[in-house]
Each structure stands twice: as structure tokens, then as C-alpha cells.
Amino acid sequence: MMAPNASSKTAIRHGSCLCGKVRYQVTGEPLTFFVCHCGNCKKATGSAFMTNTFFLEKNVRVFEGKDQLSCFRDTNTASGVALRRYFCSKCGSNVLLSSEQKDNNLTIVTFGTIDDKVAWFPRKERFPEHMLPFVKGINLNPKGLARPKL
Template identity: 35%
Template sequence: MASSSPTKPSPTKVSKSATCLCGAVAVTVTGVDKGAVLCHCSNCQRSSGSSFAHNYRFLDADLTFDKGEDAVTRYEDGDTTNGNVLARHFCKVCGSNVFLQPSTPPRMWILHTGGMQDKTQPARELFTHNKHPWIGDVTPVRAKV
């Protein structure tokens, strides 16, 4: 009698959308949900103008423009830890970071969560050796904008 190995179910694909600050760019990514992360790498710190980037990752994914493909510009970031190029895409009109795509397999798209309506809590932190030691130790103040 031949034994059969159980087959894994196909990973569930999800879709999430993001826009830039001015609304000129809107994208939707559909792929295998890899969840949200905080990235503390020095490039994400410089690119975001903050202490980290809050990113949502998708594997085996496809990105579609809902609007504004012509309003997006791309920066090839080759100064990465592993030497692989990371294409950073942002709006030419307002300068908002919108999405990233690594140049090497697997096929992955990464949305900046600031442009997403669904602000998913991150499950992991990356490049924590660059994490500022004071993060989490600041007294919250209710800002009036």
C-alpha cells in the first residue's frame, strides 16, 4: 500500500490598497499575506524620515495601479545590507513613499502602511541592531493639528 503525504493547502492571498498623501497615486497589492513589520534599517530610516518604516509585505504578489502610475517615480536603492537592489517607489507630486520591491526572488511587494486604511499592527521588527534605544520610552502627548 502506497502512503500519500498530506498536501498543504495553498496559502490564502489577500488584497490591500494604499494611496499617497495627495491622492495622485493609488495601488492595490494581491498576494500571500506576510504581515506587517517595522524595519529599522538605516535606509528605511532615511527614506521615511523617521526611526523606522512600517511596512506590509506580500509574497507571490501582483501590484496594480488604481490610478497615478505616471505620478510614480522609482529609486534603485543598491546600498542595502545584502547588496540586493530594493526599488523604492514614491509619488512625484507629494513625495510620499508608496511601495517597495526587492529585485531578487521571491516575487514580493511591500506597501508602506502609512498610505493604507488598514493600519495592521506589526508582528516583527527587522534590523533591530539599528533600532533607537529610546523608542517606546517617550511620553505620549495628544497633539492638536
């Protein structure tokens, strides 16, 4: 159990998909934040890279439109571990991801769907060898996010 004064300081942020059917909240700061340049993240977003913030599963709660979320089981990943990509079935926004790696208790929240203003910087780029030539100068901050004690 958290001391009452500790829990009262924990920030809650909200996020949603493009059409607004899916709404979620995250508690606390992300454990880490990666920019991913892998081919599957490019496909999934239709963009040059994906922005992934990592939270403990218990700190992510979809409170609206859970039934709108569809899951694509991505088995052909660069890491070799299957990934569940959850997206809104109405508007197609990628909202959440989770790894099928054993004992993984993390949920990835796509940074672009977070509605609240947050000062998080990505800590690291994954698969930089697949970075598109015009993508340069992403502002990383390796120490930007304090990793909470688990």
C-alpha cells in the first residue's frame, strides 16, 4: 500500500484515439519512452517511426470504448517476440501494445494519443539502423524520465 501522501502526488493523464471512442488513463510517469524505427511500427502507424511509452499494466486503464479496441497479433517482429497491437476499430488509431514475452507486465501507450501536456522526452531509439534518412535530430533525453522504484 502506498502512503496517502505518496499516492496523492501521482499524476493521472488521459488519452484517446482519433475518433474519441477509446479513452484511457495512465497513472504516474512512464518507466521509459522509446522511438521505434522498425518496419512493423512504420506499417502500423503509416508514419516514419512510432513513439512508445511504457507503463506497468496496472497503471493503464481503458475506461471507455474497450469493446472498440481490436487486436492485431504481430508475430513477425524484429525482436522475435509477438506483440499485440491494439487499435480503435472505428478510426484505426494505434492506442496500446503489449508484448507476449513471458512475465512481461508492461503496457505500451502510444505517445501521440495522450491528450494531456507532458514533458516526456524519448530516452532511446530502437532499431536506429532502419531510421529513414530524413529522420534526424530526434531530441532524446536519456535521463529525462525518472524510473520509479518498483
